[in-house]
Amino acid sequence: MAEIDSTTVVFGGTKKAGAFNRFDNPWLNWKFLTGAGILGLIAALVFLGYQFWDTSLALTASSPLNLPPFGLEYQKGKDTILVGVPEHPLGTENSGRDMLALIIVGTPRTIGVGVIAASVGMVVGILLGFLAGFIGGWMDDVIRLATDITITIPSLLVLIVIQSVLGSVDLVTMALLISLFSWATPTRYIRAQVLTMRESGYVQMARLSGVPVRDIMFKEIMPNLLPYLAASYIGNMTGAIISAVGLEVLGFGPQRIPSLGVAIFFSIEAAALLRNMWWWWGIPTVILAIVFIALLLINLGLDEIANPRLRKAS
Numbered sequence: 001m002a003e004i005d006s007t008t009v010v011f012g013g014t015k016k017a018g019a020f021n022r023f024d025n026p027w028l029n030w031k032f033l034t035g036a037g038i039l040g041l042i043a044a045l046v047f048l049g050y051q052f053w054d055t056s057l058a059l060t061a062s063s064p065l066n067l068p069p070f071g072l073e074y075q076k077g078k079d080t081i082l083v084g085v086p087e088h089p090l091g092t093e094n095s096g097r098d099m100l101a102l103i104i105v106g107t108p109r110t111i112g113v114g115v116i117a118a119s120v121g122m123v124v125g126i127l128l129g130f131l132a133g134f135i136g137g138w139m140d141d142v143i144r145l146a147t148d149i150t151i152t153i154p155s156l157l158v159l160i161v162i163q164s165v166l167g168s169v170d171l172v173t174m175a176l177l178i179s180l181f182s183w184a185t186p187t188r189y190i191r192a193q194v195l196t197m198r199e200s201g202y203v204q205m206a207r208l209s210g211v212p213v214r215d216i217m218f219k220e221i222m223p224n225l226l227p228y229l230a231a232s233y234i235g236n237m238t239g240a241i242i243s244a245v246g247l248e249v250l251g252f253g254p255q256r257i258p259s260l261g262v263a264i265f266f267s268i269e270a271a272a273l274l275r276n277m278w279w280w281w282g283i284p285t286v287i288l289a290i291v292f293i294a295l296l297l298i299n300l301g302l303d304e305i306a307n308p309r310l311r312k313a314s
Helices: 032-054 098-134 136-150 157-165 171-179 183-197 203-209 213-249 258-270 278-306
Strands: 007-010 014-018 073-076 080-083
Touching: 007 098, 032 098, 032 278, 098 171, 098 183, 098 203, 098 213, 098 258, 098 278, 157 171, 157 213, 171 213, 183 203, 203 213, 213 258, 213 278, 258 278
Parallel strands: none
Antiparallel strands: 007 014, 073 080
């Protein structure tokens, strides 16, 4: 009897075993699902923290000073040893703030800055990208020039100058300042996609049918760009969080509002590294690393969802 090979007949053709077909769901991507799961877990833990932990301990002088995490010891001077207690499982810092409460309060605020800045940047990027890519003409020239100029500006340096002039700002204001530079990259990315898709058959048919330009852009083209827009949004969000944390670590953030960047700033200012208070700066740094890894996995997954060539047959 002849051996059966690893191909199967599908509607008169052949298909290799394990290859994707039109019934496969591209959203079942392990990178995307893993990243989304990590962010979902962080959101769930923050929610539970607000329900079951006293977040007022994130305020100054609300806890004993310099306690290490529960189960560990900290040598303070020659004759003093501080022991971690279960009332403060992640320890406390130099100003008497509980690290667990600080993480619960600070994590969503740090991510929130990225969400606000990325959202504003994406809305502007979508509008300008569609105008430049679909309408074209002098409008394309102006938008492309403004985009190129904005991308070449050292945004962090400009933000430092702006915030040094404004003084202390709240998180929303800082997010809006960051969004001044977060629209250029999605504008260029969306423009390139729209330039390609405006020559497709269904767009030409819609034009011949008299469909309004606004409907063609946002009802015909935009739904096909959703995976690309999502990937661009995640990348924008990552850049905004990095900018926010950078400003906070340098001391230009809202220092009275607990966030991960502010916690690292105060640890640097109090020489926590030299004093071996690793939990003060280490725990916020690990949380930030986990958030960035999750966003990276989501971005890689969305790239594979949007581009079938990047998908690997299982």
